[in-house]
Every structure is written in structure tokens, then in C-alpha cells.
Amino acid sequence: MSKLLPEVLTERTETRRVTRSNALDAATRADLGQYFTPSTAAALITGLPSLPKTGVLRVLDPGAGVGSLTAALVARVATVAPDLKLDVTTFEIDEQVNGDLTVTLDECADAHSLTYEQHTADFITWAAATLTEGRDLPQWDLVVMNPPYRKINSKSAERALLASCGIETSNLYTAFVALALRFLAPEGQLVAITPRSFANGSYFRKFRDDLLKRTRLRNLHVFERRDRVFSDSEVLQENVIFHATADQAPGDVIVSVSRGYEDLPVRHSVPYGQVVDEADPQKFIHIATNADDLATAGRMAKLPATLRDLDVQVSTGRVVDFRTAENLLSSPGKGAVPLLYPVNLSAGRVVWPASGGRKPQALVDNEDTRPLMLPSGTYCLVKRFSAKEEPRRVSASLLLPDDINGEDVGVENHINVFHQAHHGLDPDLAAGLTAYLNSSVVDQYVRIFSGHTQINAGDLRSLKYPSLQQLKELGLRVGLSVTPGMVDAALAEVVPELDLGRTNVDAVGSAASEGP
Secondary structure, three states: OOOHHHHHHHHHHHHHHHHHHHHHHHHHHHHHOOOOOOOOHHHHHHHHOOOOOEEEEEEEOOOOOOOOOHHHHHHHHHHOOOOOEEEEEEEEEOOHHHHHHHHHHHHHHOOOEEEEEEOOOOOHHHHHHHOOOOOOOOEEEEEEEOOOOOOOOOOOOOHHHHHHHHOOOOEEEHHHHHHHOOOEEEEEEEEEEEEHHHHOOOOHHHHHHHHHOOOEEEEEEEEEOOOOHHHHHOOOOOEEEEEOOOOOOOEEEEEEEEEEOOOOOOOEEEOHHHEOOOOOOOOHHHHOOOHHHHHHHHHOEEEEEEEEHHEEEEEOOEOHHHHHHHHHHOOOOEEEEEEEEEEHHHEEEEOOOOOOOOOOOOEEEEOOOHHHEEEEEOOOEEOOEEEOOOOOOOOEEEHHHOOOOOOOEEEEOOEEEEEEOEEEOOOHHHHHHHHHOOOOOHHHHHHHHHOOOOOHHHHHHHOOOOOHHHHHHHHHOOOOOOOOOHHHHHHHOOOOOHOOOOOOHHHOOOOOOOOO
């Protein structure tokens, strides 16, 4: 008979979590990337994996903290699979926290049939040594994790250890996941709560390749509110829970969404191809959280063209201001060319020079700066950054030769530029691209796959586009009226399959409001 009831186990663990979290030094938390898992979030995370009824389940909890995830898993197993034994391995580097973890593990063993091995070593150091020493690798049937969140310096010891294992990534959380994947049993499962940022963008492309080659996504859970999940740690981060299996058997992905971890999730069954497009070299992970998003994703997938098909390229602006500070001028002058910052992009057009701003508006024309310039022409410009709370994620503006005074122009690095071999575009094509990117359907679609507010050139390359003829026709219809809110009607006429007012039953999976 179990001595400790499952609900008592999780209550006691939660008390230790709150006490320890309140006692943590802010500098130590930042250095280690520590953000402990609230009990309700832990229950949601550990509720996703499938469980056998009997036998021994080998479990890895790297970055275990006070043991919240292990305790939640033990509580679930004790309730739904009482004949299943657990063999748990934990890693926790913080000496202060390890004392709490020992108490939690002892109580877990008191609540259910469990053996455990507690490591006080750094998981990255241990895993790298194990992988490179050529010995038999331990294998785990289930990995549960809330990995630490901190950027990894490119010259750090951590980066070198990861490189020795063939792993290239820029954050601790993806490093932990990538290492854990290498210890999964052939039919093993991994479930983790992490920032959503890995789902798209060039920084995490190699990590996505690794994750999707080794596993198949089964569940994705998104939190609508960034301030809910780790509220007592003052974390403002868009988080996702993902469940993946080493078993590559086909199947849909269950996508769920809630405002926080205590709300009843809304769930959708989504075809795998709408989450991960096998033909996409970037392997973006598209997370549609409601029926409208599913319909939008379906419509966008049917568009005929890529930028390569259109013979159009997109790049970030070449001017990195702090690298050429001595060549920046606050206002136009002789021997200088116009310089554009995001502040110069307004209401779908370019305003130069910008009045009342603090950004330089001209770039000295000399041998050093000439490679940073573009010849005067017609371009489509897109801001790289927007505030999460802004009404639009994508903000495009049309640049015409008459907007600036000069034969060349400098574009600052916080702007993406659509061009053809670093020259201007056909004016109708440029207007059509600008209108398309300012449409509601593109804005909604970008929010599906983007968990952050940065729109990189890689994100724009990954989009599907109307055909060249359709974009030019759109440009002819809208002319200079390329502002958000003015382009949707024209786009619906030129590309009717993108009309958000139309129903698209085929693109929508089953949806229901239910618990996990």
C-alpha cells in the first residue's frame, strides 16, 4: 500500500517549489536559466505521454529542479497505472535545489513503486562525455523536461561540448532537448515545455532538422498569455508544450490552446502535413490553434509560388549602424545618400527624411559604404521587428525612386528588402508584394507559425505567394494604396482562394473544447 496519496505528493512538492523559487537569487536564476514548473503546469505536461499498464518505465528528468515534473508523473502513474514501476534518473546542477529534490524523490518512492538515481552533475557535461566516450548509451523510455532557458555564448565551454556531439544550437533549452533525443529508446517519448521560438526562424533550423528526423510530433499545446505560465518568476515568454515520439508511425497532431495552465484547453486534430511541410527546407512548425487558423493554413498551402519561382530575393538591409557609425549623418547632405530605418516606413509607404526622429537619415558615400548601398529603384520593404501587442505582425512598405533624392539608398539592418539581384523590382510586382504582405491573411498566417515578433528574411522566404501574374494584377489594382486594411478586398478578387470570408471545410480538422 502506498503511504503517500498522489495529491499530497504534488501539494508538498508545490510548497517546496514556491519556497525555493522565492529564495533564489535573481543573478543565480539568470545564470542557470532556472524557472521552476508550477504543479498545474506539471500535470498538464505529464498528462500527454502514453503509459503502459505494467512493466518498468525508464524516465529521465534533466534540469529537474525540486522535482515537480517527476512528482506529477508519479501522481498520474499511481492513479491510472498502479502496476507500472518507475525507474527515474534526474539531473540538477544547483546544490541548494538538490536537497529539495532528494526530499521529493523520497516522497515519490513513498507514493509509488519507484527507484531513482539522482545526479548533481551538469546534464550537458555528462551527456557530452557519455556520447563521445563510445560506451553503451543509457536509454530512457520517457523524457520529461522543463529545460533551462539561457543563450549560449558562441565561445563558451557549453558550445564546445555540444559541437563535440554534432549539435549546433544557441540556447540551453534546445541543447537539453537535442541531447535528450540521443538517449531515447527506439519507441521512446519526450515531452517538454519550452519557449515557442524554436518552431521557426533561422537560428533554430538545425535543431528543428534534428528534432523532426529523430521523432514525430504528437501533441502541441500553446498558451495564449505569455504572463501566465511562470507568473511567479516574472517570465514574459510565449511557451509551448510539445510531445514527440521516436516511433515514426504516421498520425495527426493534436494541437491544443489555453490562456494559462489552469484553463480548459481547446483541442484540434491537425493533419501532420499542415504542422510540418516535408518540402519546406526550413522545417518550420506551424501551430494552428483554432478553426480559423486551420483554414488559413490550408489556403496558404495551396498558393502556387515561392520567391524562387518569382525570381525575387529577400535580404536584410546591409547597413549595420554601429559598424559604420563614423559614416552616419543626422540629415541629408552633399556626398551622402538617403538612409532608411524602420521609422521611415509608415502606412505602407516610405517617408524620407523622417522628421523629429533620432535616427540618422543619411550615409556618407565613400569606398567603405558603397557595398552597403542599393541602386535607386522600386522595392518592397518589411520591418523585422514589431511589438507583440501591435495589431499587425507584418508591416510592409513600398519604396519608389521618387521617395528619395539620389541614385543610391542605404537600408538599415532592421529592414528586410525584396529585390532582384540587388536591384529594384517591376513596380507592379513590388506594389503587389507589398499589398499581399500587408493583407490580413498573411498576418494571421505568420502568427500561426511565429512565436516571436521578429520577421526575418528566412520567414519571408518560407511563405507561399500568389503567382507572378496575380501579384502584378494585384499591384495594378491597388496602386499606391498598399496600406493594411485597404488591400484585403483587392486580394480576394485577384486570389479568391485567400478570401477569409469563404468557408474552407477541407482545411479544418476536428475541434472540440475538452480537457487534455
